[in-house]
Amino acid sequence: MHLVQILLPLTDNAGRRFDGSAYGRVRSELSERFGGITSFTRAPAEGVWKEGGHTAHDDIVVFEVMVRETDHAWWENYRAELERRFRQETIVIRAIKVEML
Numbered sequence: 001m002h003l004v005q006i007l008l009p010l011t012d013n014a015g016r017r018f019d020g021s022a023y024g025r026v027r028s029e030l031s032e033r034f035g036g037i038t039s040f041t042r043a044p045a046e047g048v049w050k051e052g053g054h055t056a057h058d059d060i061v062v063f064e065v066m067v068r069e070t071d072h073a074w075w076e077n078y079r080a081e082l083e084r085r086f087r088q089e090t091i092v093i094r095a096i097k098v099e100m101l
Contacts, residue, residue, distance in 0.1 A: 010059040034065040
């Protein structure tokens with residue numbers, strides 16, 4: 001099994017918050033495709049990274065789904081779609097191998 005995590009920003013690059021329906025759409029799409037989803041939207045996480053000579057940060061929400069197989073082509077296309085919708089250069093989607101206990 002793999003745990004796929006999608007890190008989405010709370011605001012665009014100008015600092016405007018995305019409408020809740022944008023996250024609802026993602027939740028619906030993933031739930032329909034994978035049969036379930038976990039979303040961490042109540043207390044945003046903070047991402048921090050070095051970019052050029054300064055430190056950047058984003059408040060983010062995290063969506064998670066469990067998958068048996070990772071369809072890389074589907075995820076690459078979905079990531080490109082999310083980057084377009086959320087007006088981001090890069091959206092992080094990562095898969096972590098998990099052992100079910």
